[in-house]
Amino acid sequence: MKLTINEVAKLAGVSKATVSRVINESKPVNQDKKEKVLKAIEELEFKPNPVARGLVQKRTGLIGVLIPDITNSFFAEIVRGIECVVQEHQYHIVLCHTFHSHEKEMEHLRMLREKYVDGIVFMTSKVTEAHKRFFSENKLPVTFVNRKCNDLRSFSVDINNYQAAKEITSFFLKRGHRQIAIIRAPLTDRTSGYERFKGYQDAFKMHNIPFKEHLVLRSTFKIESAYKVVKRFLDEGHRATAIVATSDLMAIGAIKALIDHGLRIPENVEVSGFDDVPIAMYYNPSITTIRQPIIEIGKTAGEMLIAKIEGITVTEKNIVLPHSIIFRKSTLKSPVLEG
Amino acid sequence: MKLTINEVAKLAGVSKATVSRVINESKPVNQDKKEKVLKAIEELEFKPNPVARGLVQKRTGLIGVLIPDITNSFFAEIVRGIECVVQEHQYHIVLCHTFHSHEKEMEHLRMLREKYVDGIVFMTSKVTEAHKRFFSENKLPVTFVNRKCNDLRSFSVDINNYQAAKEITSFFLKRGHRQIAIIRAPLTDRTSGYERFKGYQDAFKMHNIPFKEHLVLRSTFKIESAYKVVKRFLDEGHRATAIVATSDLMAIGAIKALIDHGLRIPENVEVSGFDDVPIAMYYNPSITTIRQPIIEIGKTAGEMLIAKIEGITVTEKNIVLPHSIIFRKSTLKSPVLEG
DNA sequence: GTGAAAGCGCTAACAG
DNA sequence: CTGTTAGCGCTTTCAC
Numbered sequence: 001m002k003l004t005i006n007e008v009a010k011l012a013g014v015s016k017a018t019v020s021r022v023i024n025e026s027k028p029v030n031q032d033k034k035e036k037v038l039k040a041i042e043e044l045e046f047k048p049n050p051v052a053r054g055l056v057q058k059r060t061g062l063i064g065v066l067i068p069d070i071t072n073s074f075f076a077e078i079v080r081g082i083e084c085v086v087q088e089h090q091y092h093i094v095l096c097h098t099f100h101s102h103e104k105e106m107e108h109l110r111m112l113r114e115k116y117v118d119g120i121v122f123m124t125s126k127v128t129e130a131h132k133r134f135f136s137e138n139k140l141p142v143t144f145v146n147r148k149c150n151d152l153r154s155f156s157v158d159i160n161n162y163q164a165a166k167e168i169t170s171f172f173l174k175r176g177h178r179q180i181a182i183i184r185a186p187l188t189d190r191t192s193g194y195e196r197f198k199g200y201q202d203a204f205k206m207h208n209i210p211f212k213e214h215l216v217l218r219s220t221f222k223i224e225s226a227y228k229v230v231k232r233f234l235d236e237g238h239r240a241t242a243i244v245a246t247s248d249l250m251a252i253g254a255i256k257a258l259i260d261h262g263l264r265i266p267e268n269v270e271v272s273g274f275d276d277v278p279i280a281m282y283y284n285p286s287i288t289t290i291r292q293p294i295i296e297i298g299k300t301a302g303e304m305l306i307a308k309i310e311g312i313t314v315t316e317k318n319i320v321l322p323h324s325i326i327f328r329k330s331t332l333k334s335p336v337l338e339g
Numbered sequence: 340m341k342l343t344i345n346e347v348a349k350l351a352g353v354s355k356a357t358v359s360r361v362i363n364e365s366k367p368v369n370q371d372k373k374e375k376v377l378k379a380i381e382e383l384e385f386k387p388n389p390v391a392r393g394l395v396q397k398r399t400g401l402i403g404v405l406i407p408d409i410t411n412s413f414f415a416e417i418v419r420g421i422e423c424v425v426q427e428h429q430y431h432i433v434l435c436h437t438f439h440s441h442e443k444e445m446e447h448l449r450m451l452r453e454k455y456v457d458g459i460v461f462m463t464s465k466v467t468e469a470h471k472r473f474f475s476e477n478k479l480p481v482t483f484v485n486r487k488c489n490d491l492r493s494f495s496v497d498i499n500n501y502q503a504a505k506e507i508t509s510f511f512l513k514r515g516h517r518q519i520a521i522i523r524a525p526l527t528d529r530t531s532g533y534e535r536f537k538g539y540q541d542a543f544k545m546h547n548i549p550f551k552e553h554l555v556l557r558s559t560f561k562i563e564s565a566y567k568v569v570k571r572f573l574d575e576g577h578r579a580t581a582i583v584a585t586s587d588l589m590a591i592g593a594i595k596a597l598i599d600h601g602l603r604i605p606e607n608v609e610v611s612g613f614d615d616v617p618i619a620m621y622y623n624p625s626i627t628t629i630r631q632p633i634i635e636i637g638k639t640a641g642e643m644l645i646a647k648i649e650g651i652t653v654t655e656k657n658i659v660l661p662h663s664i665i666f667r668k669s670t671l672k673s674p675v676l677e678g
Numbered sequence: 679g680t681g682a683a684a685g686c687g688c689t690a691a692c693a694g
Numbered sequence: 695c696t697g698t699t700a701g702c703g704c705t706t707t708c709a710c
């Protein structure tokens with residue numbers, strides 16, 4: 001069980017320093033000795049102990065990933081994207097649930113630092129002062145996903161949420177809709193909440209149409225939350241001819257509530273989602289949505305972080321990936337009359 | 340930055356061994372020295388370096404979790420359950436994607452051992468000889484989820500998949516259905532594939548009804564796979580009056596294909612799922628399914644593993660949690676005529 | 679180029 | 695009870 005660098009050194013007839021040099025390619029080593037070492041390593045199936053190595057090098061091959069909730073398929077896809085690239089580079093992911101709690105975030109951040117992770121991918125609804133302080137006190141590389149941070153040393157990858165929301169809202173406005181409701185997340189969520197809502201508002205402004213406060217439905221990112229809020233909206237006698245949901249899960253909750261209320265999608269109400277998680281395509285009806293390149297976002301975040309960790313200079317620190325509208329059956333293609 | 344146990348020892352005026360004893364409560368220490376140490380620790384905000392500690396103690400506070408794919412909401416829920424309990428015990432999860440590949444599984448297993456994780460939660464489609472060998476060679480605690488392993492030292496948590504599949508199939512048979520198709524996973528997947536299929540078959544046997552080979556649809560766990568296989572089934576002119584899908588995602592793919600083919604659910608075809616992932620309730624139509632206590636499964640797995648790691652004796656090594664059938668709108672409640 | 683030796687920060691065995 | 699002394703397995707000066 002105790003297979004160490006010493007055994008390799010003994011078998012190869014060299015010192016352990018030489019073995020270390022061969023393994024790390026840190027210094028030139030004589031060709032024949034090198035071969036002997038390599039052969040010994042192979043024969044013994046030797047793998048250096050990363051904990052020991054971590055102790056001296058101050059690195060662990062671990063990357064902390066902080067997400068609100070893995071059961072939200074958006075985050076799951078992101079994590080998968082990250083995992084794909086870190087696997088290639090021999091890193092491992094340490095997964096931390098924050099459940100949208102800033103306290104939990106800080107707690108995890110501290111624990112991760114103590115566990116000497118090499119870097120962090122951070123998905124939070126809002127970058128707070130406490131976060132900034134943390135990352136400036138600890139020179140731990142960090143990439144924010146879906147969140148910008150005006151910190152010079154951190155990276156981010158995102159899409160233009162504002163623009164996307166504006167586009168989908170305009171799509172409805174142009175086709176004559178006037179009663180366009182929005183299901184939005186808390187505005188404390190900078191991108192998915194605030195920016196998407198702002199895009200919705202500005203689309204109205206652009207078209208010189210006043211938007212109505214009662215058409216703003218407040219929800220969380222959970223299906224059931226959107227379901228409830230739409231149900232209440234309908235129960236109270238309100239109507240909309242189109243609904244802009246700011247996530248696909250919200251769209252699902254909305255559609256379900258609409259259907260339960262006897263309405264037909266898209267004939268009576270058109271609904272759009274956001275993110276294009278896999279289920280959007282397979283829901284009934286399939287959901288028109290803003291496609292984000294989710295896996296790509298995860299991959300990019302992972303790549304940037306690893307580049308930073310390994311000391312490769314990254315030119316683009318804040319990457320904005322392209323989005324697009326995917327038209328499916330939850331909206332009509334033909335223009336409708338004014339609602 | 341170099342805040343070590345030595346600084347604490349110096350400030351407290353004791354040896355570092357004493358500091359270590361206080362931190363770990365490993366040996367009795369004089370009350371006043373103890374207090375001095377505690378005060379010094381607080382003052383310096385000292386946190387022991389887990390890497391150094393890991394090197395000597397051969398433990399890291401890390402738990403490896405191997406899953407096929409986090410974007411499958413079933414696995415995501417499990418991971419969340421695990422995370423909930425390990426967080427309480429100050430452990431962290433190292434997440435590994437295996438993508439159903441046995442090679443990747445072995446690769447991760449080896450890397451995790453080298454990273455000195457304290458234990459592993461393993462979700463694999465099949466426990467192979469290589470796995471057994473691995474876990475017998477390395478006395479690494481392991482809990483299998485949804486998979487039994489006749490190894491005396493490993494744990495498992497699961498439901499009775501065979502029984503559940505038999506029940507749902509009987510439900511259809513009793514109500515007069517005869518053309519009951521099944522969408523099944525590869526039989527190499529012991530529980531979700533083989534056992535659920537066996538339950539389906541045995542329900543037919545129990546009712547003395549021969550089952551038809553052409554009604555067995557082979558799929559993977561992905562929505563699109565089930566969609567395709569059902570589409571082909573229909574395109575080839577086959578018909579079924581009920582479909583037993585062996586996962587909710589398969590049920591979704593099936594329903595979607597059925598609807599695209601102009602069929603109505605449940606009027607023309609009844610469909611049941613398996614697992615009761617959150618979307619099952621919010622799909623349109625909502626899906627009748629076998630409920631597994633998914634989060635509970637994850638939590639139990641985490642608890643058993645931690646108990647094992649911390650040397651608490653676990654009496655029940657193979658836990659089977661209860662399941663139940665949840666009736667929703669993808670099936671009819673009233674009996675139908677023979678199909 | 680290569681080996682001996684000194685740590686990385688911590689725990690544990692051993693005396694006292 | 696407590697301090698001293700070895701290491702854990704590896705990397706990295708520092709001489710040779």
